[in-house]
Structure formats: structure tokens, C-alpha cells
Amino acid sequence: MALRDEWHRARAVAWKDLTAERRSKAGFNAVAALAVTILVLFGFALGPDSEAIRAAAPGALWLAALFAGVLAFNRSYQMELDGGALEPLLMYPGARRALFAGKLMANFVFVLLLLVIVIATSLVLFQVAVPPTWPALLIVVLLGAVGLVTLGTFYAAMASRSRAREVLLPLLLFPMLVPVLLAAIQATKALLVGGAMNDAGAWTSLLVAYDVIFLILTFLAFDYVIEA
Amino acid sequence: MSCKRLFLEGHPVVSNVYFVVGAYAVSWIVLLAYLFRVQSLLRRSRAALAHARSAGGAT
Amino acid sequence: MTSAVANSPFEAPKSGRWLLFGWLAFAYLIAAQAISIAISPPDRDMGDLQKILYIHVPAAWNMGICYFLVAIYSMRYLWKRDERDDLKAAAAAEVGTLLNGLTLVLGMIWGRPTWGVWWAWDARLTSTLVMFLIFAGYLALRAFVDEPERRAQWSAAAGLFGAINYPIVYMSVRWWRTLHQVQSTPDTLDPSYALSLRLNAFAILFIAIFFIRRRYEAALTERVAEHELQAAVLGGSSRG
Amino acid sequence: MNTPVNTPANTPANTPARRRVKPGIVAAIVVLVGAFGWLIWGGLDSNVVYFLEPHELLAKGVSGVDVPVRLGGQVKPGSVKWDEVSSDLQFEITDTTGMIVRVRSTGVPPQMFRDAMGVVVEGRLGSDTLFHSTSLMIKHSNEYRAPKEGEQPKEMYKSLMKVPGA
Known part of the structure; x- marks a missing residue:
């Protein structure tokens, strides 16, 4: 009962944020352009060696999504603060x-769209072929986005104020995100370019563990962060 | 190259003593620097307290 | 003077005994280092380099104690809402970060002649560095938030989140295959090394306790001064 | 005595919310502990490895050839060959299973390099089954011992660095 109320409220918050984002348009487009610029x-930076570029593509695409996503996290509270x-x-x-759940969902959609653009761009720019195991890649991207967004939305509640x-x-x-990023990058690397020292399955399960831990921790701690 | 050959013949390129002395020097510098930082913070906050009390007495 | 104290929710600390404790701690550190350098022969592999471990390892252990204190005081703050717990957590975090940095630098100085590299991206080294960065962020958070209430709550959350990483740092050499060696036990240590290590571990512990106490005193005195100044300006009403 | 000094204005608003959440918190903590436990005792030790051991690298077959890897293990006693003229260092790395990979190193070896020492090398396994190393690191054990009677650490270095064939 109460839980369903909360779900409705969370959905309303998410919907409100996404609508504001869509109306302003400039926001997402600018952030996406920034992400592509970072990839370029x-x-x-990696030079003309196309082999090196291909090997670095997984790291580059996650970092581009991270750097661009950080702007979205801060803005999601900034909009509330500006409007009082x-x-x-x-x-x-x-x-x-x-x-928190509403902001989380809105940021998740935002980062996911960002990741789609970033991955599509890096497939072209870095000459990486779409792997036959693309459903696994999709799962890794979803899980990585959850981890990124969970901690990002949580810390932005403090930092933005x-x-x-x-x-x-x-x-x-960024330091707190290291395990999530590492797991996401290594799993992506194993799927996109292969690698003797990585195994996508093990890294993906690590990603799941971190997502669960961070989701619970942030939900438990969010009360303390937002009330002050 | 000559460095490498020398070293492989059994003479360490850099004596270990330099690393040990360097490590102890770094530790003492760090500890003393932090000691001075804390002491100066304490002095400053005590001065602020004295100032606050004199301001309280003045009004 | 005594009437002024009532304007603040807590008293300014007095620190006569702690000053003596500090002098003794530093004297003991000098003695411990002198004794351990005198009684421990050079290691058969690394020669004198082994003496770096007398600071590196105690710094790492006490860094763990400091971060544990951060977790304890942060939880206590969230539970009891006593501002002094927040200031204690902050002091422990600052000293923990200091020892964390020292651990990293000394590890590098030891690693260059032993392993042949200043730095390796293995799980132990990387997690220790990440820990340092997390608490650098914690201290920055404290510096950038002015309102004490808000600062206390936020840093309690950030401190708890940071401190849960310490078990990962400590156990990383056991869970994962790293370049860094696993923890030594009395069985793998020459007795004179084990004794020296313990002497120095207590020395750094006393120094850390002294530092935390002094840092806490400075922060608490500052808060008392703020309360009293506010009370003076508002004409005696005690609002936090 | 333990009544909160400096009581925040929002504590009353905060307390009922936390009371209501209680069973949820218990469940959350159980899941949290479970996730941590799985992280610790689950099969994660296989992917956060800093280096592969010879038997792991060899088990990879073709996929382990000519890709950048770190290889670690013990220098097989008596396998070190040092050509002073061309400053070419070759030795064998072995592990507990007894598998062996031959390594050719071009970097400057650390001063503690010797027979039976733990090492980690970075490089690629060539199709000629020779591992071409670009950097050589020592993996020190957790044992620290004083030299035995009559041994001098400085002298030890010299005897350690006397490489057969030099």
C-alpha cells in the first residue's frame, strides 16, 4: 500500500525530470555532444595506432559516459534548487x-541514452565490430549504468548543494566508482576486443554484486543526506 | 648499458641505504609537518575563542 | 569566563595532559626506531630495505584503525546527533588520510629497489590509492560545506561509505593474486623483526592517537568560539 | 547525559519515517551482507588477478598467444642464462603444477633477481613458445629472515648475481 504510493511518487518525480529535460532539449544534446567530443x-590521445585505439575503446567509452553523466547528476538537483x-x-x-528513486530512474534513462550514443560513436570512430554476443554487451551496459547512476545520484544530492x-x-x-567502472570496462573489453586476462562472466557478476550493495546503501543513507 | 652490466655483476646501481634514509626522512617530515599544522590550528582556534569571549564581555 | 561557557552547548577542551602524552609519544617513536634499527640485522634478500617496513606496515595498520574510528564515530553521530562525534570522525579521517599517504609513499620507496617498479596496478596498491582518494574527497566535502549540521550529516554518510572499503584493502592480498605479498605472520618473520615491528606499530599508534586528539581539540575549540561569538552577537541566546 | 546537544530542527520529522522503515532495513541489511559475502567467497578470485601462472597461460592455447599479459611464478632454479655480450637474459618461470614457460627479458632486472625468486613479467607469449618480456618485476614473499651465520647480505648479492654462463 505505502510502497505503491511511493512507487507512484517516484515515477512522478522521474517523469517530471525527464519531461523538463525533454522540453529544454538543449541539456541532453549538449551533454551528448560533450561525450562525443571526449571520445574524439x-x-x-591514443595516436594513429588503430590497434591501440581499438584496445582502449572500452575504457574510453565508459569514461566519456562518466564525464558527461556527471553533469547530468548535478543538474537533476540544480533544477529543484533553482525552482525552490x-x-x-x-x-x-x-x-x-x-x-531518490525518481531521480535515479530519470538519471538512468539519461545515462542509458548517453551510453547508446557513445557506444555507437565509438564503434565507428574506433573501428570496433559489433560482437556476436551483443545481448551480453547490452546487459553489461545496463548494469554499469545502474552502478554509475546510483552513486552519482547519491553524491550529487550533497555536492550540488x-x-x-x-x-x-x-x-x-570517481574513487567510489572505481570498482563499478573497472568491472564494466573489463567486461566490455572482454566482449568487444577479447583479452587473455579477462572473463566477461566473472566481471559481470562482480558488477551485479556492486550494484546491489550500492543500491541498498544509498537507499539506506539517502534520508540523512537530503534532509539537512 | 654500463650501468646494467655493473649491476649484473653484483653491484647494486643505487645503494639501498639511500632508499632507507629517504623513507625515514619522508616519514619524519610528514609527521612533523602535520604536528605543526595541528598546533597552528589549535592556536588559531584558541585565539578565536578568546576573541569571542572578549566580544561577549564587551556587549 | 564561566558564564560565557553556557553560551555554547559544550565546553572548550583543556589539554594539559595530552601535551605530555604527545611529547612521550614522539620520544617513544624515536626510541622504538633506534632500538629496531640497532637490534634487527639486514634481511638476507633486501638488506637494509627491510627497515622501511618498520614505518610502512605500522602506518598501514594504524590507517585501518583511524578509518575504523571514522566509521564508529560517523555511526554514533547519526544515532545520537552529538556534534562532537562528527568532529572526532573528522579528526580520525584526517589522520587516517595522512597515514594512508605515508603508507603509499613508503611502499613506493620500498617497491622500487625490491620489485623494480615504483608502482604496479595490482589490487592491493590500487585499492590503497583509491582509499586515499575517497578520504581526500571526504575532507574536501568538509571544506566545501559551511553549515555545521549539514556538514556533519553528509560527511557521516560519506565517511561510512569510504570506511567500508578498508576490509577490501586489507584482504585484497588474500582474495586476489597480487604483486604485493600477503601479510606476514610471526612464523615468516625473524624474531628480531617481529619485535621491532610491534615496537614501531605502538609508536605510530600513540602518535595517531595524539594527532586525532589534538585535531579534535582544535575543531572543538573553533566550534565553541563560533557558538560564543554568535551568542555574543545575538545578545546571549544560545542557538546552534 | 546522552541527550543530543545542538538538536537539529528536523529530528521530529525524521523519526517517524525511520520507525516505519524498520522491517525493510533488516531485509536490506541481510541482502547487503549476502552480497558482501558473495563478493568475498564467490568465485571472484579468478578475475582480479595481477598475473597469470604458467599453467593458466598455457591452458589458454592460441588465445593466449601474442596478446599482452602478465606472467608470474618462480624462476626455475638453474635455468637463468645471461649473455653478457648481447645483454640477453633468459630464464624459465615455473609454478606449483610444474608447467614451464621460457622467458626472454630485455628490461633491466631488479637487483633482487636471482634463481628461485618469485617474478612477474609483462609481455607477450610468442608463437615460438618463448615469452618476450618488456618488464621484469620481483614478487617478494612474506618471509623476512636475517642471513644465517657467516653470511653477509652484501656478499649474498654478489653470489646471487653470479649467473651461470656469464
Whole structure:
């Protein structure tokens, strides 16, 4: 009963965020353009050696999605703060978890769209062939996006309301994300380019474990972060 | 190249003593630097407290 | 003076005994280092390099103790809402980060002549570095949030999240195959090395306790000063 | 005594929310502990390895050839060959299963390199079954011993570095 209320509320928050995002349009397009630019820069940095570029593609695409996604995390609270909407939203009982879940869903959709664009671009730019195991790749992308978004939405709740939020969010987020990113990159690498030292299955299960842990932890701790 | 040959004949390129002395020097520098930082923080906060109390007495 | 204290929810700390403790801690550290250098012969493989471990290993252990304190005080803060717990967690985090950095640097100085590389991307080294970065982020969070209430709650959450990584750092050499060796036991150590290691571990522990206490005193005094200044400006009402 | 000083204004709003959540929290913590336990005791030790052992690399067959890997193990006693003129270092790495990979190293070996030492090499396994190493690292064990009677650590270095064939 109460749970269903919360679900409705969370969906409403997600829908509101995504609608605002779609109406403004400029937001997502700019972030996607940034992600593609980062990929191009990776291409330059890795030089003309197409072998090296192909080997680095999994890392490059996840980092591009991360750098671009960080902007979205901060903005999802910034919109509330600018409109003065955060205080009223928190007045409802049990609203905090619903708010977090809603933001989580909206950011998840955002990052997933970003990842689709980034992967499509890197397939072209880095001359990586679509592997025959693409459903597995899809699962890895979904799981990686969950991990990224969970911690990103959580830490953005603090960072977006501090001074120097542009610096603080990456500083808090990136080290905590290391296990998720590592697992996602290695699993992607094993699927896209193969590798003697990686096994996609083991890395994917590591990703699942981290997703579960971080999801629970952030839901437990979110009350403390948002109320102050 | 000559370095490598020398070394493979049994003479370490850099004596270990330099690493040991360096490690101990780094530790002491770090510990003392932090000690001074904490002491100066403590001095500053005590000065702030004294200032607050004198301000409280003035009003 | 005594009436001014009432304007703050807690008293400013007095630190006569702790100053003496600090002097003794540093004196003991010098003694422990002198004794261990004197009694422990060079290792058969690495010669004198083994003496670096007398700081590297105690720093790593005490870093773990500091992060454990961060977790304890953070949880206590969230439970009891006593601002002093938050300040204690912050002090422990700062000293833990200091020892974490020291562990990394000394490990590198030891690794270059032993392994042949300053750095390797194995699980132990990488997780220790990540731990350092997480708590650097924690300290930055504290620096960038001004409102004490909010800072305390947020850093308690961030501190807890960071501290749960320590078991991973400690166990990484057992769970995963790393370049870093697994923990030594008394069986794998020459007795004189084991004794020296213990002497130095307690020395760094005392130093860490002293540092945490002093850092906490500084932060608490600062908060008392803020409370009292506010009370003075508002004309005696005690609002936090 | 333990009453919170500096009570936050929002504690009353916060308390009922936490009361209501209680059974959920218990379930969440159970899942959390389970996930941690699985992380620790699950089969994850296979993928966070810093290096492969000879039997693992050889088991990969063709997929292990000419790809960048790290290979680790023990230097097989008596297998070290050092050509002073061309400064070419060759030795064999072995593991507990007794499998052997021959390594040719071009980097400068660390000073502790010797027979029966643990090593990790970075490079590629050639199709000629020779492992071409670009960097050589020592893997030290967790044993620290003083030299036995009459041994001098400095002298030990010299005897260790006396490579057969040099």
C-alpha cells in the first residue's frame, strides 16, 4: 500500500525530470555532444595506432559516459534548487526515498541514452565490430549504468548543494566508482576486443554484486543526506 | 648499458641505504609537518575563542 | 569566563595532559626506531630495505584503525546527533588520510629497489590509492560545506561509505593474486623483526592517537568560539 | 547525559519515517551482507588477478598467444642464462603444477633477481613458445629472515648475481 504510493511518487518525480529535460532539449544534446567530443579527444590521445585505439575503446567509452553523466547528476538537483521545489517535495512523509528513486530512474534513462550514443560513436570512430554476443554487451551496459547512476545520484544530492559543486562531485564520486567502472570496462573489453586476462562472466557478476550493495546503501543513507 | 652490466655483476646501481634514509626522512617530515599544522590550528582556534569571549564581555 | 561557557552547548577542551602524552609519544617513536634499527640485522634478500617496513606496515595498520574510528564515530553521530562525534570522525579521517599517504609513499620507496617498479596496478596498491582518494574527497566535502549540521550529516554518510572499503584493502592480498605479498605472520618473520615491528606499530599508534586528539581539540575549540561569538552577537541566546 | 546537544530542527520529522522503515532495513541489511559475502567467497578470485601462472597461460592455447599479459611464478632454479655480450637474459618461470614457460627479458632486472625468486613479467607469449618480456618485476614473499651465520647480505648479492654462463 505505502510502497505503491511511493512507487507512484517516484515515477512522478522521474517523469517530471525527464519531461523538463525533454522540453529544454538543449541539456541532453549538449551533454551528448560533450561525450562525443571526449571520445574524439581519446582518439587523438591514443595516436594513429588503430590497434591501440581499438584496445582502449572500452575504457574510453565508459569514461566519456562518466564525464558527461556527471553533469547530468548535478543538474537533476540544480533544477529543484533553482525552482525552490526541493523543500516542498521533502514535506511529504516517505518522500525522500521516492524522490531518490525518481531521480535515479530519470538519471538512468539519461545515462542509458548517453551510453547508446557513445557506444555507437565509438564503434565507428574506433573501428570496433559489433560482437556476436551483443545481448551480453547490452546487459553489461545496463548494469554499469545502474552502478554509475546510483552513486552519482547519491553524491550529487550533497555536492550540488555545496560550494564548488563542479569539483566536489567528481572528487567524491570517481574513487567510489572505481570498482563499478573497472568491472564494466573489463567486461566490455572482454566482449568487444577479447583479452587473455579477462572473463566477461566473472566481471559481470562482480558488477551485479556492486550494484546491489550500492543500491541498498544509498537507499539506506539517502534520508540523512537530503534532509539537512 | 654500463650501468646494467655493473649491476649484473653484483653491484647494486643505487645503494639501498639511500632508499632507507629517504623513507625515514619522508616519514619524519610528514609527521612533523602535520604536528605543526595541528598546533597552528589549535592556536588559531584558541585565539578565536578568546576573541569571542572578549566580544561577549564587551556587549 | 564561566558564564560565557553556557553560551555554547559544550565546553572548550583543556589539554594539559595530552601535551605530555604527545611529547612521550614522539620520544617513544624515536626510541622504538633506534632500538629496531640497532637490534634487527639486514634481511638476507633486501638488506637494509627491510627497515622501511618498520614505518610502512605500522602506518598501514594504524590507517585501518583511524578509518575504523571514522566509521564508529560517523555511526554514533547519526544515532545520537552529538556534534562532537562528527568532529572526532573528522579528526580520525584526517589522520587516517595522512597515514594512508605515508603508507603509499613508503611502499613506493620500498617497491622500487625490491620489485623494480615504483608502482604496479595490482589490487592491493590500487585499492590503497583509491582509499586515499575517497578520504581526500571526504575532507574536501568538509571544506566545501559551511553549515555545521549539514556538514556533519553528509560527511557521516560519506565517511561510512569510504570506511567500508578498508576490509577490501586489507584482504585484497588474500582474495586476489597480487604483486604485493600477503601479510606476514610471526612464523615468516625473524624474531628480531617481529619485535621491532610491534615496537614501531605502538609508536605510530600513540602518535595517531595524539594527532586525532589534538585535531579534535582544535575543531572543538573553533566550534565553541563560533557558538560564543554568535551568542555574543545575538545578545546571549544560545542557538546552534 | 546522552541527550543530543545542538538538536537539529528536523529530528521530529525524521523519526517517524525511520520507525516505519524498520522491517525493510533488516531485509536490506541481510541482502547487503549476502552480497558482501558473495563478493568475498564467490568465485571472484579468478578475475582480479595481477598475473597469470604458467599453467593458466598455457591452458589458454592460441588465445593466449601474442596478446599482452602478465606472467608470474618462480624462476626455475638453474635455468637463468645471461649473455653478457648481447645483454640477453633468459630464464624459465615455473609454478606449483610444474608447467614451464621460457622467458626472454630485455628490461633491466631488479637487483633482487636471482634463481628461485618469485617474478612477474609483462609481455607477450610468442608463437615460438618463448615469452618476450618488456618488464621484469620481483614478487617478494612474506618471509623476512636475517642471513644465517657467516653470511653477509652484501656478499649474498654478489653470489646471487653470479649467473651461470656469464
